[in-house]
Amino acid sequence: MIKMIDLPYPINALEPYYNRETLAIHYETLYKGYVDKTNNILEKLEKMRNEGNFEAVKCLEKDLSFQGSGAILHQLFFENMAEASLESTLSEKLMNRITQDFGSFEKFKEQFTESSKVVEASGWNLLVWVPKFKKLEILQCEKHQNLTLWGCKPLLVLDMWEHSYFLQYKSKRPEYIEAFWNIVNWNKVNERFENIDI
Numbered sequence: 204m205i206k207m208i209d210l211p212y213p214i215n216a217l218e219p220y221y222n223r224e225t226l227a228i229h230y231e232t233l234y235k236g237y238v239d240k241t242n243n244i245l246e247k248l249e250k251m252r253n254e255g256n257f258e259a260v261k262c263l264e265k266d267l268s269f270q271g272s273g274a275i276l277h278q279l280f281f282e283n284m285a286e287a288s289l290e291s292t293l294s295e296k297l298m299n300r301i302t303q304d305f306g307s308f309e310k311f312k313e314q315f316t317e318s319s320k321v322v323e324a325s326g327w328n329l330l331v332w333v334p335k336f337k338k339l340e341i342l343q344c345e346k347h348q349n350l351t352l353w354g355c356k357p358l359l360v361l362d363m364w365e366h367s368y369f370l371q372y373k374s375k376r377p378e379y380i381e382a383f384w385n386i387v388n389w390n391k392v393n394e395r396f397e398n399i400d401i
């Protein structure tokens with residue numbers, strides 16, 4: 204069974220860039236839903252194996268990919284944000300790697316911003332480390348589980364589902380993305396990069 208993470212900051216801590224109402228619904232209702240549904244699927248899979256009845260195996264495994272990825276990405280998302288007052292900065296190691304793989308931090312930020320704007324329908328934008336390529340890349344993800352590179356390690360994720368911004372920003376995606384840069388917790392991003400075996 205998987206567990207919800209506690210929010211690492213108060214529910215109103217990301218204001219004015221990410222308002223309390225949006226975060227409350229996102230964390231307490233939507234994220235909880237992904238965790239609960241994932242646990243429900245895990246139970247059903249165990250029951251299926253115990254009973255030797257694999258009629259629902261296709262549906263359950265597909266659901267596990269969707270709901271489970273939803274739970275994982277939301278955890279990563281909530282953890283890679285922080286109060287704007289935290290003023291975290293990129294580590295020298297990650298800054299060097301970003302410069303090597305994107306040309307400069309500005310180029311990385313520009314690509315991440317532009318690709319976030321064009322994520323199709325409901326999805327995510329991710330800065331990832333791709334072990335097989337030995338480099339950083341940016342990936343647009345559809346739903347929670349489509350369009351990945353196998354084995355990639357997410358370092359920074361941005362939820363581009365409408366539920367993540369519509370209450371506060373309506374259809375103004377660029378404003379939501381611009382606001383996000385103020386509340387990125389670079390300490391967490393550094394930590395994720397530090398934990399990768401390069």
Ligand SMILES: [Fe+2]
Nearest residue numbers: 233362364367
């Ligand atoms: Fe979300």
